[in-house]
Amino acid sequence: MQEFKPTEHQHVRYNPLKDEWVLVSPHRCLRPWSGQTEAEPEDQPPDPNNPLLPGATRSSGQRNPLYDSTYVFPNDFPALLERVPEPPPSENPLFRSSAAKGTCRVMCFHPDSTMTIPLMSVDEIMAVINEWTNQLQELGRRYTWVQIFENKGAIMGCSNPHPHCQIWASSYLPNEPRVKERTQKEYYIKFKRPMLGDYMKQELVKKERIVVQNAEWVGVVPYWAIWPYETMLLPINGQPQRLTDLNDAQKMALADIMKKLCTKYDNLFKCSFPYSMGFHGAPTGPSKAPGDSPHWLLHAIYLPPLLRSATVKKFMVGYEMLAQSQRDLTPEQAAQKLRECEDVHYKNKK
Amino acid sequence: MQEFKPTEHQHVRYNPLKDEWVLVSPHRCLRPWSGQTEAEPEDQPPDPNNPLLPGATRSSGQRNPLYDSTYVFPNDFPALLERVPEPPPSENPLFRSSAAKGTCRVMCFHPDSTMTIPLMSVDEIMAVINEWTNQLQELGRRYTWVQIFENKGAIMGCSNPHPHCQIWASSYLPNEPRVKERTQKEYYIKFKRPMLGDYMKQELVKKERIVVQNAEWVGVVPYWAIWPYETMLLPINGQPQRLTDLNDAQKMALADIMKKLCTKYDNLFKCSFPYSMGFHGAPTGPSKAPGDSPHWLLHAIYLPPLLRSATVKKFMVGYEMLAQSQRDLTPEQAAQKLRECEDVHYKNKK
Ligand SMILES: O=P(O)(O)O[C@H]1O[C@H](CO)[C@@H](O)[C@H](O)[C@H]1O
Ligand SMILES: O=P(O)(O)O[C@H]1O[C@H](CO)[C@@H](O)[C@H](O)[C@H]1O
Numbered sequence: 033m034q035e036f037k038p039t040e041h042q043h044v045r046y047n048p049l050k051d052e053w054v055l056v057s058p059h060r061c062l063r064p065w066s067g068q069t070e071a072e073p074e075d076q077p078p079d080p081n082n083p084l085l086p087g088a089t090r091s092s093g094q095r096n097p098l099y100d101s102t103y104v105f106p107n108d109f110p111a112l113l114e115r116v117p118e119p120p121p122s123e124n125p126l127f128r129s130s131a132a133k134g135t136c137r138v139m140c141f142h143p144d145s146t147m148t149i150p151l152m153s154v155d156e157i158m159a160v161i162n163e164w165t166n167q168l169q170e171l172g173r174r175y176t177w178v179q180i181f182e183n184k185g186a187i188m189g190c191s192n193p194h195p196h197c198q199i200w201a202s203s204y205l206p207n208e209p210r211v212k213e214r215t216q217k218e219y220y221i222k223f224k225r226p227m228l229g230d231y232m233k234q235e236l237v238k239k240e241r242i243v244v245q246n247a248e249w250v251g252v253v254p255y256w257a258i259w260p261y262e263t264m265l266l267p268i269n270g271q272p273q274r275l276t277d278l279n280d281a282q283k284m285a286l287a288d289i290m291k292k293l294c295t296k297y298d299n300l301f302k303c304s305f306p307y308s309m310g311f312h313g314a315p316t317g318p319s320k321a322p323g324d325s326p327h328w329l330l331h332a333i334y335l336p337p338l339l340r341s342a343t344v345k346k347f348m349v350g351y352e353m354l355a356q357s358q359r360d361l362t363p364e365q366a367a368q369k370l371r372e373c374e375d376v377h378y379k380n381k382k
Numbered sequence: 383m384q385e386f387k388p389t390e391h392q393h394v395r396y397n398p399l400k401d402e403w404v405l406v407s408p409h410r411c412l413r414p415w416s417g418q419t420e421a422e423p424e425d426q427p428p429d430p431n432n433p434l435l436p437g438a439t440r441s442s443g444q445r446n447p448l449y450d451s452t453y454v455f456p457n458d459f460p461a462l463l464e465r466v467p468e469p470p471p472s473e474n475p476l477f478r479s480s481a482a483k484g485t486c487r488v489m490c491f492h493p494d495s496t497m498t499i500p501l502m503s504v505d506e507i508m509a510v511i512n513e514w515t516n517q518l519q520e521l522g523r524r525y526t527w528v529q530i531f532e533n534k535g536a537i538m539g540c541s542n543p544h545p546h547c548q549i550w551a552s553s554y555l556p557n558e559p560r561v562k563e564r565t566q567k568e569y570y571i572k573f574k575r576p577m578l579g580d581y582m583k584q585e586l587v588k589k590e591r592i593v594v595q596n597a598e599w600v601g602v603v604p605y606w607a608i609w610p611y612e613t614m615l616l617p618i619n620g621q622p623q624r625l626t627d628l629n630d631a632q633k634m635a636l637a638d639i640m641k642k643l644c645t646k647y648d649n650l651f652k653c654s655f656p657y658s659m660g661f662h663g664a665p666t667g668p669s670k671a672p673g674d675s676p677h678w679l680l681h682a683i684y685l686p687p688l689l690r691s692a693t694v695k696k697f698m699v700g701y702e703m704l705a706q707s708q709r710d711l712t713p714e715q716a717a718q719k720l721r722e723c724e725d726v727h728y729k730n731k732k
Contacts, residue, residue: 186417187418
């Protein structure tokens with residue numbers, strides 16, 4: 033039989049962070065597509081009634097200040113409230129419910145609705161990172177988990193193109209970080225080193241999955257990525273466990289690499305590339321303190337839905353929902369395609 | 383403070399099958415929606431070149447027989463192939479890959495492209511179930527896992543409205559059943575009874591999450607459902623561990639309850655209700671035999687994406703991808719809405 037070629041032959045790969053496998057079927061890219069296409073992500077005309085604009089009145093009746101950088105306010109339709117009655121204790125292990133307290137905030141990145149991260153300056157992105165750090169500092173004192181995330185594009189359920197993210201803080205540790213807490217701890221106990229530190233070092237040597245890099249950060253398509261162009265940003269120096277651990281050089285370099293990565297994303301299919309992104313770091317809460325989680329390494333995660341073009345996404349449906357994620361190109365192929373994208377945003381080219 | 387009301391107050395619920403939690407935020411249903419809407423699932427005009435039609439020539443050059451019931455053929459773009467070179471052994475725990483062998487088949491339910499399960503007769507659905515059983519019997523001899531699943535609707539990545547499902551058989555046990563194997567085994571060791579048998583009995587008593595029921599099956603919105611109108615079909619009598627364990631009465635009643643459930647689904651938003659559905663039963667393979675998995679109970683799972691109407695889906699995005707699933711109405715509210723839908727299909731009413 034032929035020699036194994038990862039770019040041609042199906043195999044499964046293990047994700048040690050999530051303790052899950054992904055089926056990689058690169059030969060499937062040959063499949064023609066005649067199914068659903070998405071609306072082209074387009075530049076929406078400015079909406080004068082946009083509730084995220086400086087000076088706008090929101091549905092709560094509150095008026096935004098004339099902000100000129102970032103602006104944070106409470107989500108007017110929060111999934112998590114701070115004060116709610118608690119469910120009674122569960123009597124049956126098959127019908128268990130538990131209290132959930134929390135708070136949801138919205139954070140605008142910029143006063144201009146036509147802006148996006150790759151079009152903003154590094155200083156403007158730096159202001160976003162500083163505000164994230166403030167938010168984590170404040171909410172992390174009270175809450176076990178503070179999830180900062182950006183849903184970008186209508187395809188990701190984002191109803192407003194104004195550049196913004198959300199921050200949901202909760203009294204409980206959600207599923208995804210709960211699993212990462214366990215797997216990283218197990219690795220640390222076994223090897224006495226943080227899993228993602230070891231992983232980052234290997235990726236710097238192997239190079240084949242690197243998309244972007246600067247003095248402080250590296251962006252890779254993880255070896256175990258499930259979304260076609262999924263990426264992860266990892267810090268190279270020291271071991272920041274949370275966003276609040278970053279020094280100024282790391283923050284400035286994070287702004288730089290976010291801009292670089294998102295520019296490549298936009299250039300890939302010449303569109304404002306949709307994704308959900310967010311940060312995972314060590315859990316927070318009243319009992320936590322800097323440096324207390326040596327098994328953790330802070331990282332950013334980008335999960336973009338597109339597969340073939342600006343209008344054809346990867347459907348994570350039947351097999352993926354019921355059995356296991358499946359991908360149609362290898363992470364190495366995805367990394368190469370992104371790496372080869374230009375560093376100048378297509379909108380800034382004349 | 384007020385008394386706790388599950389229909390008003392946020393809480394988290396535990397899914398003992400998946401060992402995961404879901405955030406239930408019913409107060410969030412009040413949120414207005416101005417984001418992306420989907421194309422109305424509509425009756426597509428018959429395509430004379432439809433490769434799934436009896437007598438059609440497929441892209442492989444193969445010609446379909448003039449079938450008049452079900453018809454199974456190999457997927458022309460399979461994600462899993464039977465014979466492929468295997469990856470070399472992994473040297474690093476962070477870069478593990480492993481061999482994956484398998485086969486992918488397509489199964490047409492009916493010769494008529496305008497048919498769907500709720501519009502088919504119980505006898506016609508019975509033919510589908512019999513063929514599923516044959517397929518599981520054959521493929522289960524060689525493969526560890528045989529995933530039968532239907533992606534229905536363009537929104538679920540289904541590119542052809544002709545009634546059909548897929549069958550992907552693999553040499554590995556995929557993530558989802560691997561977790562269910564573990565959790566059900568743990569429960570069985572602790573309580574000496576199958577988890578889902580206990581669960582089914584409780585649901586028959588509590589009644590509040592039942593959508594449909596007949597002498598052999600009950601359909602519920604699980605206590606821990608993540609999709610707004612997710613349901614599960616559970617057998618009431620005996621303990622079938624796999625589809626191949628069903629007797630004729632159970633198969634006929636399965637055909638009946640599938641038709642009833644899908645009729646209610648279609649009537650909910652007066653559209654051909656999209657979903658991914660499939661079966662989970664005990665793992666298969668050469669070392670397996672009937673009755674060898676007393677911790678398992680066969681069940682069907684329906685995962686429909688719609689939330690508010692035929693065109694507004696639930697976006698499982700940022701928070702859901704990075705932290706934890708969140709739902710906007712309680713499983714009990716969803717069950718009641720479905721239960722109240724008529725039993726006669728809206729297309730069959732004059
Ligand atoms: O039915 P198809 O075209 O093979 O493919 C569809 O179902 C598969 C299995 O759930 C998914 O991997 C694909 O993303 C989806 O488009
Ligand atoms: O941004 P919104 O409108 O609050 O909501 C969006 O993000 C939330 C968090 O990922 C999801 O639960 C919603 O389904 C999605 O539409």
